[in-house]
Amino acid sequence: xxxxxxxxxxxxxxxxxxxxxxxxFFLVSFLFFLIRLSPGxxxxxxxxxxxxxxxSEKIAEKFSLNQPVSNQYFSFVAxxxxxxxxxxxxxxxxxxxxxxxxxTFTFLFSLISFILQISLSIWLALWVIKKRNxxxxxxxxxxxxxxxxxxxxxxxxxxxxxxxxxxxxxPISGLKSLDYDYLPFLAQILDRIHHLVLPLITLTAAGVAxxxxxxxESMDDVLQQAFIVNLRATGVSEKTILKGHVIPxxxxxxxxxxxxxxxxxLGGTLITEVIFGLPGMGRLTVDSILSRDYPLVLGCVFAAGxxxxxxxxxxxxxxxxxxxxxxxxxxx
Amino acid sequence: MDxxxxxLLFVSFLFLLMIACDSKxxxxxxRIVIAIPADVQTFNSLFAFSYEESAIAEILYPGLLDxxxxxxxxxxxxxxxxxxxxxxxxxxxxxxxYLRDDVYWSDGVKLTSEDVLFSYDVFSDPDVQSRxxxxxxxxxxxxxxxxxxxxxxKIISPFEFEMYFTQHSVPDLVRIVIPIIPEHVLSNVSRDxxxxxxxxxxxxxxxxxxxxxxxxxxSIILDADSSSFLFxxxxxxxxxxxxxxxxxxxxxxxxxxxxxxxxxxxxxxMVELNTYGNLILLxxxxxxxxxxxxxxxxxxxxxxxxVIPNKFFGSSDVRKALTMAVKREEILKExxxxxxxxxxxxxxxxxxxxxxxxxxxxxxxxxxxKKLLVxxxxxxxxxxxxxxxxxxxxRIKMYYPVGNPLREYSxxxxxxxxxxxxxELTTEKMELGAFIDNLYERKFDSWMAGWGVPIPLELKPYWxxxxxxxxxxxxxxxNSDADKILDLLDxxxxxxxxxxxxxKFQEIIHQDEPVTFLYWTPNIIAYNKRIKNLNITPYxxxxxxxxxxxxx
Numbered sequence: 001x002x003x004x005x006x007x008x009x010x011x012x013x014x015x016x017x018x019x020x021x022x023x024x025f026f027l028v029s030f031l032f033f034l035i036r037l038s039p040g041x042x043x044x045x046x047x048x049x050x051x052x053x054x055x056s057e058k059i060a061e062k063f064s065l066n067q068p069v070s071n072q073y074f075s076f077v078a079x080x081x082x083x084x085x086x087x088x089x090x091x092x093x094x095x096x097x098x099x100x101x102x103x104t105f106t107f108l109f110s111l112i113s114f115i116l117q118i119s120l121s122i123w124l125a126l127w128v129i130k131k132r133n134x135x136x137x138x139x140x141x142x143x144x145x146x147x148x149x150x151x152x153x154x155x156x157x158x159x160x161x162x163x164x165x166x167x168x169x170x171p172i173s174g175l176k177s178l179d180y181d182y183l184p185f186l187a188q189i190l191d192r193i194h195h196l197v198l199p200l201i202t203l204t205a206a207g208v209a210x211x212x213x214x215x216x217e218s219m220d221d222v223l224q225q226a227f228i229v230n231l232r233a234t235g236v237s238e239k240t241i242l243k244g245h246v247i248p249x250x251x252x253x254x255x256x257x258x259x260x261x262x263x264x265x266l267g268g269t270l271i272t273e274v275i276f277g278l279p280g281m282g283r284l285t286v287d288s289i290l291s292r293d294y295p296l297v298l299g300c301v302f303a304a305g306x307x308x309x310x311x312x313x314x315x316x317x318x319x320x321x322x323x324x325x326x327x328x329x330x331x332x
Numbered sequence: 333m334d335x336x337x338x339x340l341l342f343v344s345f346l347f348l349l350m351i352a353c354d355s356k357x358x359x360x361x362x363r364i365v366i367a368i369p370a371d372v373q374t375f376n377s378l379f380a381f382s383y384e385e386s387a388i389a390e391i392l393y394p395g396l397l398d399x400x401x402x403x404x405x406x407x408x409x410x411x412x413x414x415x416x417x418x419x420x421x422x423x424x425x426x427x428x429x430y431l432r433d434d435v436y437w438s439d440g441v442k443l444t445s446e447d448v449l450f451s452y453d454v455f456s457d458p459d460v461q462s463r464x465x466x467x468x469x470x471x472x473x474x475x476x477x478x479x480x481x482x483x484x485x486k487i488i489s490p491f492e493f494e495m496y497f498t499q500h501s502v503p504d505l506v507r508i509v510i511p512i513i514p515e516h517v518l519s520n521v522s523r524d525x526x527x528x529x530x531x532x533x534x535x536x537x538x539x540x541x542x543x544x545x546x547x548x549x550x551s552i553i554l555d556a557d558s559s560s561f562l563f564x565x566x567x568x569x570x571x572x573x574x575x576x577x578x579x580x581x582x583x584x585x586x587x588x589x590x591x592x593x594x595x596x597x598x599x600x601x602m603v604e605l606n607t608y609g610n611l612i613l614l615x616x617x618x619x620x621x622x623x624x625x626x627x628x629x630x631x632x633x634x635x636x637x638x639v640i641p642n643k644f645f646g647s648s649d650v651r652k653a654l655t656m657a658v659k660r661e662e663i664l665k666e667x668x669x670x671x672x673x674x675x676x677x678x679x680x681x682x683x684x685x686x687x688x689x690x691x692x693x694x695x696x697x698x699x700x701x702k703k704l705l706v707x708x709x710x711x712x713x714x715x716x717x718x719x720x721x722x723x724x725x726x727r728i729k730m731y732y733p734v735g736n737p738l739r740e741y742s743x744x745x746x747x748x749x750x751x752x753x754x755x756e757l758t759t760e761k762m763e764l765g766a767f768i769d770n771l772y773e774r775k776f777d778s779w780m781a782g783w784g785v786p787i788p789l790e791l792k793p794y795w796x797x798x799x800x801x802x803x804x805x806x807x808x809x810x811n812s813d814a815d816k817i818l819d820l821l822d823x824x825x826x827x828x829x830x831x832x833x834x835x836k837f838q839e840i841i842h843q844d845e846p847v848t849f850l851y852w853t854p855n856i857i858a859y860n861k862r863i864k865n866l867n868i869t870p871y872x873x874x875x876x877x878x879x880x881x882x883x884x
Contacts, residue, residue, distance in 0.1 A: 040765025055465045058458055091373050092527035101548055157580060165584055172590065173581045175550055178365070178572055274577045279549030283577065287370075292765055 009320060016316060020309040027305050028298055032076060035294055036069050042089050042292035063089055076298075085302065086295030090288070095299035099284070103303060105175075106281040109196070110265035113203045118258065120204070121211035122251070125219055126242060141216070144209035156202040156275040163198060170198050173277035199276040203269055207261060214257060218250040225249075252319070259315025263308030362569035364863055364880060366593045367582045371549045371575045374532035377511040378455065378462040386463075387874045388573065391554060392537035393511035394562070396429055396448065398876075401869035406684035408787060408871060410505045414443065414512055414538075418505075424497070424824065427508070431491040435561050437514050438535075438542045444490040450515035452479050459523040464510060470501035502824050506788050512538070540878035541571055549575055562878045571877055586611070592863055595873055597856040598737075599669050605858050616855045618682035618870050621675045622739065622782040624658070624730065624746065624848040626651050627774065629808040634774050639808075644728055644777060648844045653704035655694045655848040657753045658746050664851055667741045671856065675849035677838040678794060680785050682870045685827070686834035691842045702753050712754050719754035727756040732780040733764040739780050742850065746780075771806045779806075782853065787871060791837065792818045795846075809846035 043056040043065065060066045064075065079086060085095035128140050147155075164172045171177065176191050183191055222228065223246060231241050270282030281300060288296035372385045380389035396415040399408040415429040435443040452471070455464045456479040465477065472483035486494045497503050517536045521529050535543055540562035541554035552573040557563060574591060576582045583601060585591040587608060597605065597613070605611055626645035633640045645651055664672050676693045679686055710719040710726060719726040730746070732739045743759045750757045757778075762770070770776055783794065783804075796802030796818050797810035817837045821830060857873055859866060864881040 038766070039769040040763070041769060055461060055463075058461045058465065062461065092379065160581070160584060165588060168588075172585050172588070173576050173578070174574070175547070178363070178551060178553070178574070181545070275581060277550070277576050277578065277581065283549070290765070 012320070013313075013317065016313065020313060024302070024305045024309060028080075028302050029073070029077075031301050032073055032294075032298060033069065035289075035292070035297055036072075040292050042294060059089070063087070085299040088288075088296040088299075089293045090291050090296065091293075095295050098296060099281070099299050099303055102279055102281050102284045105279050106269075107266060109199070109203075109278070109280065110262070110269070112196075113200055113207065114258075114262050114265055116200065116204045117207035117211055117261070118254075120208045121215050122247065124208070124212050125216040125250075126247075128216065129219060129223070129242070130238075141213070144212045147205050148209035148213075150206070152202055152206065152269075152271040153275060155205060156198070156272060159198045159201060160275070171195050173275075175278060199272050199278060202275070203265070203272045210261075211254065211258070214254050215250055218253050219246055222246050222249045255315045255319050256312075259312040260308075262315075263311035266307035266311060267304035362882065363572055364568045364570070364593070364877075364882065365572045365574050365591045366874065367576045367585065367591045368573050369575075369577055369579075369582070372552065374527075375535040375543060375546075376526070376529070376532040377513055378460060379527055379532070381463050384573070387872070388552065388554075389511060390539075390875070391541050391571070391877060392535055392539045392543065393513060394539050395509040395511055396431075397505060397509045399506060399509075399871060400876075401871040403869070404684065406682050406686065408506055410509075414448075424503070425499075426494055426496045427503075428488075428492065428494045431493075432561060433491050435538055436559055437516075437538050438557060438559070439514075439517075440559075441514070441516050443512065443514075443538055445487045445493040446490070447512050447515045448493060449481055449485050449487065450519060451510060451512045452485070453481050454513065454518065454523070454526070455510055457523050460526055467507070470497050470503040470507065472496070472498060500823075502822060504788065514538075540567065544570070551575060556878075560878075564878055566881055567878050568880055568882055586858055586860075589860065593857065593859040593866075593873075595855060595857050597858050599667070599671050599854060599856065602669070602671070602856055610861050611858050612861055613856060613858045614868050615671050616857055616868050616870065616873065617671070617673060617852050618680040618785075619787075619855065620782055620784050621678070621680070621852045622742070622780065622850040623675070624654070624850065625771075625776065625779045625781060625807050626654065626847055627777050627807060628810070628846055629774070631775050631777060634808070642777065643724060644726065647708050648846075649704045649708050650710070651845040651848070652694060653701040653708070653753075654750070654755075655845055656697045656701040656704070657755075658749050658848060658850075659696045660850055661696060663738075663742050663745055667738060668851065668854060671854035672851040675851050677841050677849060678783070678785070678791060679789065679834055679838050680852060680870075683789055683834070685831045686789060688835040688838040690835075691838050694845070698749070698753050705753065710754070717751075717754060718756050725756070726754065727758075728778050729758050729760055730778045730780055731760050731762050731767060731770070731776050733767040734761045735764070738853065743780065772803075774806060774808060776806075780850075789834065791834075792822070795837075795841065807846045809841075809844065811840060811844055814840045814844075 042063075043060045057066075064072055067075075076086065083096075085099075087093065088095050088098050091098050124140065124144075128137050131137075160172050163170045171194065175195055176188075177183075177195070180188060180191055228241060228245065231245065232238075267281060269280060270286055272278065273280040273283045281303065285297070285300040285304070287293075288300055368384045370382070370384060372380075372382065372388060374380070374385065375388060375392060377389040377393045380386040394413050396413060397418070398411045398413040400411060401407075402409045412432075414431055414435055416432045417430040419428045419430075421427065429448075431443070431445060431448070433442075437443060452468070454460055455462045456468045456471075456473065456477060458465065458476045458478055468477065468479050472480040474480060484496055486496070488494060495508070514531075514536045517531055518526065518529070533546065537543070537557075538560065540557060540560050542557040542560075544553040544555035546552050552575075554571045554573075556567055556569050574585075576585065576591070579598070582591065582594050583597070583605075586594045587605070589610065602613060605613055627642050628645060630638075630640050630642050630646075641647070645654075660674055664670060664674065673681065674693050676691055677688075679688070681687050705719060709721045711721070712719050714720070730743065732743060740761075747757045747759060767779075767781075771779065771781070793802055793804045795805055795809055795814060797805070797808075797812075797815050799805065799808075802809075814837060817833050817840070821833050825833070857868055862883055864883050865879045867876060867879070869875075
């Protein structure tokens with residue numbers, strides 16, 4: 001029975017994986033044609049009073065932009081199957097190399113933010129539940145709604161104004177100080193953290209507010225369940241009930257949302273990156289769109305799509321592992 | 333982990349952070365920090381297409397000569413740089429350059445005439461597709477524009493060479509001088525691979541500063557190169573280009589003192605920044621102007637291969653009327669706070685020798701504008717407030733690119749001004765890439781845009797009637813007298829004659845008014861008082877940085 005269950009689960013996941021790849025392929029193909037149909041020409045910036053049109057024509061030839069779109073598409077597909085996303089028009093480097101420079105930061109930054117969002121929201125929900133204070137509950141709920149409503153660019157600028165300009169506690173932008181290389185190792189780590197505090201708050205605040213709402217509601221539902229009453233009646237401590245039963249049951253509905261949120265974060269967070277001058281995928285994607293750097297646009301979308309699919313896939317795996325009712329559903 | 337432990341950890345963390353903040357040893361005293369909105373993609377001078385890239389490339393790779401702005405004449409004066417002297421042939425068919433023998437690349441190799449010839453060869457090579465490709469028609473080139481080195485140059489010695497020009501070319505020093513790149517580093521690199529060669533990230537240079545460190549999208553640190561021939565005692569030890577994409581962030585850091593120089597300050601921030609005693613503000617205006625384009629030909633007919641006058645703007649009187657109807661002074665006063673200047677023609681007032689002081693701007697005069705329109709046949713016969721002619725109402729759409737608050741403001745003023753004389757103008761914003769596409773295809777009837785003015789003054793690509801030459805003549809302006817002047821400017825004429833021709837051209841274009849010249853937009857620069865010898869001119873802001881000094 002267990003073997004049957006496991007093989008069916010594997011089959012489900014494999015099917016899900018390949019259908020995700022297909023989705024990604026269609027997404028990138030659609031975008032390939034869309035950006036070429038949209039107005040604007042990547043070689044426009046090479047025409048000016050000084051440059052004339054010769055350079056623009058040469059560059060169009062080099063990047064096969066003067067070929068029919070169908071030919072360009074087939075070359076693109078052939079290259080992608082070989083793992084080659086092409087060469088960026090602006091950077092004149094392989095797209096994979098360009099993205100690698102930016103995706104590392106986005107990955108780390110987003111992951112930290114994601115972990116903070118989940119852990120802070122759970123901590124906050126637990127704290128409110130433990131206090132059992134209606135006023136506090138309302139206050140935190142309304143505050144989280146308020147925080148959630150603030151646009152990131154407003155929050156970021158306010159944080160900069162208060163903590164960087166007025167109080168001079170944190171730097172305004174950047175990943176590290178200009179004197180970074182002269183600092184001892186520990187000071188370097190702290191310097192990095194110091195620079196990331198405000199951007200992390202900007203990026204994390206809305207997520208904490210959102211997850212708090214989900215978790216709190218879910219925890220309230222679980223706390224109303226009969227088995228919780230039963231546990232209390234049998235003398236199980238409140239701490240054990242919360243940790244061992246309430247939290248695991250409460251976070252299950254959160255997994256899908258968390259998967260989507262993680263995918264969004266990993267795709268790049270443009271506003272935070274621009275305000276704080278951070279080298280992330282958001283800025284890279286937007287800059288590539290504005291400069292009509294077709295291979296880089298497709299590369300960024302491919303990367304963002306892949307991480308979104310991976311994050312949701314991971315969420316699906318976790319859900320399947322956690323929720324045996326789903327497994328039974330599969331078996332039946 | 334309980335709450336108390338967590339709190340203790342949090343407080344310790346904050347404490348460590350404070351220590352980290354205080355323990356930095358500041359090297360700020362010897363450093364100048366310049367804010368730039370976007371990172372560069374290469375340090376290779378061949379591919380320095382953006383403003384930031386070319387500014388940094390000029391620091392790293394000086395040319396044979398240096399140029400300084402002559403405020404009196406409004407021209408560039410040449411000075412020795414890598415070449416210590418030069419000598420024109422009597423008939424200007426060639427020029428001899430005498431190089432300094434103390435110029436070294438940052439890897440210790442001496443710069444010679446070979447580097448110079450190599451630079452011209454590579455910059456003109458079609459396989460390289462450099463930013464100067466196609467611009468060497470004053471030298472002997474093949475059909476693809478690649479310089480024939482043997483015909484165009486003669487090396488006399490490692491520090492002396494001669495350059496030969498084609499018979500009908502009109503070379504001037506500003507056009508001749510290009511950045512010099514290292515032959516010993518790049519000669520063995522395949523030409524089509526130069527764009528992603530290591531020199532783009534780790535350059536071997538010979539300027540007053542060399543690249544110390546490049547943190548992508550964070551900062552570019554240039555170190556003073558004490559072995560450079562330009563190095564002078566007392567110059568800044570470091571110039572840092574800090575990438576700060578957000579404008580508000582740049583201003584805040586300028587106020588705080590984290591950044592020393594910021595360009596393109598908004599006019600509305602000037603007043604507040606002027607209250608900061610450590611900042612100096614300058615208006616480096618005269619290189620860019622905004623205009624309203626009136627397509628002189630019908631775009632629909634043009635699309636089907638015909639050239640006929642535009643049904644609205646085909647007449648110069650109508651265009652003059654439109655100029656008179658727009659209250660440009662209001663925009664200058666209310667939005668630009670008088671930091672801009674009324675534009676009369678494409679020749680900027682900064683070119684003092686070429687500027688025609690006798691050509692006066694059309695004054696705001698709606699009554700006169702209406703009269704001109706009536707004389708041109710536009711009347712409001714049906715009294716609906718909109719002029720018509722031959723059953724065609726004067727309804728037009730003006731396009732402009734998104735993201736420019738000045739143009740958004742001006743669009744409203746222009747719309748209201750034209751409404752008052754019976755013209756129904758609607759406006760539409762467009763994404764820049766799409767906007768440029770439509771301009772090249774001459775699809776618009778009317779639009780609002782801006783132009784940057786090159787130094788030295790260049791008019792032909794913008795106003796010549798032949799579209800293969802006047803590629804940027806989006807208004808499709810055509811005047812044979814103007815064309816003749818532009819052709820003459822391409823021949824060997826004296827500077828005095830050139831200035832006369834420029835002045836005559838201004839008279840003609842003012843008479844025709846192919847577009848409504850709006851204003852010369854300000855470029856307000858703020859920098860910290862601690863920087864001395866910062867000589868900001870229309871030639872550039874980040875120039876001659878080996879002369880900058882820091883006074884704390």
